[in-house]
Amino acid sequence: MQPDQPQGPEGGQNQGGGEGGSAVYSQPFHNQPVAARVPEKLAKGTFTTGVLVQDGPNEFVLDFLQTLSRPPQITSRVILPPNVMVALVNTLADNLNKYVQVYGPPAPLPRPPQPQRRPSIQEIYENFKLPEDMWSGAYANSVLIGHAPAEFFMDFITGFYPTAAVSSRIYMSAQQAPRMLETLRMSLQQFQRRVAGQQQQQQPPQGPAAPSEPPPPAPPASE
Numbered sequence: 406m407q408p409d410q411p412q413g414p415e416g417g418q419n420q421g422g423g424e425g426g427s428a429v430y431s432q433p434f435h436n437q438p439v440a441a442r443v444p445e446k447l448a449k450g451t452f453t454t455g456v457l458v459q460d461g462p463n464e465f466v467l468d469f470l471q472t473l474s475r476p477p478q479i480t481s482r483v484i485l486p487p488n489v490m491v492a493l494v495n496t497l498a499d500n501l502n503k504y505v506q507v508y509g510p511p512a513p514l515p516r517p518p519q520p521q522r523r524p525s526i527q528e529i530y531e532n533f534k535l536p537e538d539m540w541s542g543a544y545a546n547s548v549l550i551g552h553a554p555a556e557f558f559m560d561f562i563t564g565f566y567p568t569a570a571v572s573s574r575i576y577m578s579a580q581q582a583p584r585m586l587e588t589l590r591m592s593l594q595q596f597q598r599r600v601a602g603q604q605q606q607q608q609p610p611q612g613p614a615a616p617s618e619p620p621p622p623a624p625p626a627s628e
Contacts, residue, residue: 441549441562441569450558450574451480456585458592465490465592466542469575470533478534481573482542483561489546489571494593496550497559501525504552511579543572547588557582571577 453469457479467483485493497554504511545561547569552558561573577585 417579439582441560441564443560443571447571447574450576452576452579453480454577456535456588458588459526460592462597463487465596467589468533468535476534477532479536481575482539483534483573483575484542484544485548485561486533486539486546489548490589490593490596493548493550493559494586494589496548497557497582497589500550500552500557501582501586502583504557508554508579511583514584545572552579552582555579 451469452471454472455470457468457470458465459468463486465485465487467485468479469481469483471478471480544563545562546564547562549560549562550557556579557577559575559577560571561575562569563572
């Protein structure tokens, strides 16, 4: 894909070069996710059986789990801005609806027993091995989702110059898709409620309306 062509000084996008010019270059770019390059080490992807979701003020952290291995492991960590998290939930829901239309609803997975006490995040991560090379995660600013009769895939894409590239590729069974969607949607709704509450608290309080001044007295009537 060809990048946007730089404009001259009159366009205001790129200025500089030559003597006396600025050394700073600025240019918007647009990469199409469908043209994303797939690095060889990510082409096979990783299989997941669940996801842990954390969120901060500006990002979501998705840790994809594999409980089949011993010890259980986190196989991929993906960092998403909130708007991409919204796109992920909507796109996965759309793909799941299309899957149901063609193949019927996936067989439901049995619900695990509910613990008497909700474990802390430290206790959860003590049970899952997080490799050191995944501590910082892989950033993505777009997502591509597809499905086959037995599985779903998610390509998380980093769309920066010179080309968009897949930063993480995830596979899951079709049976896992509804539960994955439920977890992601619940996390997004909790984030949105918290942000809405914070914005409401930051709004200046509405004081009482200033009393209106009484009208001036009427002039005396002439006899």
